[in-house]
Amino acid sequence: MNAKLSPALPSPTEAWGWMASELVRLPAEPCSLERAQGRVLSETLYARVSLPRFAHSAVDGYALAAGTGSSEFVVAGEVRAGAASVTPLKPGCAARIFTGAPLPAGADAVVMQEHVVRAADRVHLSHPPSVGQHVRRAGEDLALGDTVIERGTRLKPTHLALCRELELAALSVTRRPRVVVLTTGDELRAPGAHGAPGTRIDTNGPLIADLALQHGATVVARVALPDSRGTTELVLDQALREADVVFTIGGVSVGDHDHVRPAAESIGVRFTFAGVELKPGKPLSFGVRGGARLLALPGNPLSAWVTFMRFGVPLLRALLGQQPDLTRVGARLAEPILRRAGRTELVPARLVLNEDGALVWPIAARSSGSVVAVSRADALIEVSPETNALDAGATVSVLRCHEAE
């Protein structure tokens, strides 16, 4: 066993398991279809009508009874799409029919117009038709009681089109998690603000807020905190009253100015874990106070992004009632990863799917403060603690980070 491996810190999986046991789906609320895109369905939708609603023709041609064996029919009547009433077919007769038009009673097939010879009021068929041909049966796509959309699904425009087809006016969706983002550090300034020497632009706060929005949350506040214990306590206390989730960024190590953890404990936050056996992101901490959760992310942009993806996104997804885990795929490594066995490592990477399968490029980020690496990454390669260096061509486990689904 590696001497550096601290038995006191949980593995990422164990830490997530502890977090997960504290997370329950937020309550549901009604939502009109107009505002439902990107919301998460809170109850499974079942079909209350069948689709198609009525049997109809898939082509332009002639509707007839195919079972009779006859090859000549008298053309009697015409049915167009949208026809309100349709006369039943008499024996020996065929009806002129157009795509989408309801099938007349007595007909069980449609013959394409290209496959008949029409003379006066009669059609002659060149091939014997089979029962059901070119007919879209009622309930063929969706029968009464079929599952339409599973609960926990994030609604896309195509889902909403289906809801409209089913004439649903409103849906029950999970309330959006209310999020507060707190950045810490006297050195941070807003973009455009006059920069004193030694200050840096706060990219983390906006980044985490934007990612939370992208994953279905509402950001109720974003605040930059000074390195002061008292202010940290005050603001954190208020944030925990208003939010379902507070993300803090920075101030969570053990430096003299790292106030987040002691401040949180002094206002009643119970930490489920403080530190994870993970690189980058070892200081990551999670706590609960009442119905509010606190995820304390490390301060440098790369670590903040990695830990938000690995823990923050699943947290929001669990509150929304979605399956929490990021999509995991196997991929071949395009370039080697140099490392020693020790902690679980999440390596920012770029994933390419082509006809040869999945190929993944680790993004070199020697400085863990690199926002450049973050901007290029769309995936994380997960390397298990016992793994030493990995050669190009090795198969690795990759978490996809690119899209909110």
Place this chain on the structure above:
Amino acid sequence: MKPNEVDVLLFAAARDAAGTGALRMEVPERGVDVTAFLGLLFHVAPALAPYARALRIAVNGCYTDGHDRVRPGDEVAVIPPVAGG
């Protein structure tokens, strides 16, 4: 069975709620404690979450408390309490 998997057996009401009597889950090589294991399980089988405080967990035939560990290759039994009259 993949190297890092555990077999999970569900009994009685837990089986009915989850809709299956057995499933497989992946755990890290050094395992996770029972508290974390339940957190992972509830997101694989969300229907079990309402029973969170009532479920008893046995690993390889022995009842556990929250600090016992579940390791790859273990057999985990999830047992709801026996209902009283």
